[in-house]
Amino acid sequence: MSDKKKILKVLTKNNLEELIDYIQRNNIKLKDLNNSNFDVLIYSIEKTLSNAIIDFVISNCEYNNFNYTINVENWGIKAPLFSSIAKNRTTVSKLLLSKQADINYLNGKLFYYLYDHNFLKKDIFKFILKKGYKIQNVTDISSKLDSDCLDVLNQHLLKNNKNKSNTNVNNIYITNNNIHSKFNSNYATNNNNNNNNINNNNNINNNNNINNNNNVNSNNNSNNNKSKKIEVEIEIKIKIMIIAIKLILKRQIQI
Incomplete structure (x- = not known):
């Protein structure tokens, strides 16, 4: 078994004490495992390891930027925030956002990442909108949403529209086929x-x-x-x- 596999085996046991002991005894730096197609933080997030281990990995690997990608064979790009949101790990996502991870990283590719890999659900869609995800093409995005997510989008658009103007508010509603606006x-x-x-x-x-x-x-x-x-x-x-x-x-x- 390779050193990398041994480390990952210990890591996936989800036991912080055992992980720290193994790393100290063998003088291991987790960040040495990182390369263009593998990242310890993304791996830990997707393996649903505890928040304490996620925090330890961030500290041990000395990350100072969370807006980066790796390229995984038969999958495509991955980013820490993309993975945490896809796995619906709200606490981890909030932690990354607090450390300046950009929810609009790669020109808003997050939505299409979630959609392409079948992670797009009502609560996840609501979370990214609440955290500042910017919709650049309403028509394209609405065509990819189910009825539950469309309701979330409608509420989001109406809220934003009301915030822009207290008078002459448009009643906007969206269906799977068309976008309609009712004007005064x-x-x-x-x-x-x-x-x-x-x-x-x-x-x-x-x-x-x-x-x-x-x-x-x-x-x-x-x-x-x-x-x-x-x-x-x-x-x-x-x-x-x-x-x-x-x-x-x-x-x-x-x-």
Whole structure:
């Protein structure tokens, strides 16, 4: 068995203590396994290894950039964020995004990667839109979506449209075959225009109040999420340190 296979065998046991012990005893650097068609981080993500091991791999391999690809035979390109999203590993995906992984990397190829490899599902599609994936061709993308994902896309487009303008909002809806837009008619009567103006003013006031409340809630949620993320990262690092210390003490006792 080759050294690489031995290391990967230990890695896939999903036991952080055993992995650290093996690496230290054999003076191994995981990043030495990386090449143009293999990457330890992508491998660990796709093998659904624990978040603690993912964090250890990132640290041990000393990654400083997560916008890169490998080229796998009979598959094509892979990227860390593509793999974590495809595997629906939300925590890992958020970690990579926090480390500047670009969700629009390779000019938005993520959507087509998910679609081509049959990973595109409602919750995954909703996640990438929420995290800032930019749709460059609505017609092309909508033609590839099932009804559940189309609903997600409709909601996303309507939300974005309302954010751009509080008045004269278009009711956009998409089907598998066509994209339709319902625009406010230009031949409304003066009375209707007056009523619309009154309603629009009321809506603007209501929207402003809602937006203010949402901003407060958003800030609170953002702070809470940051605190939780920091707590998780600290917990993982402490766990790794404890394991390393135990291994050192264990060796000293054996000596």
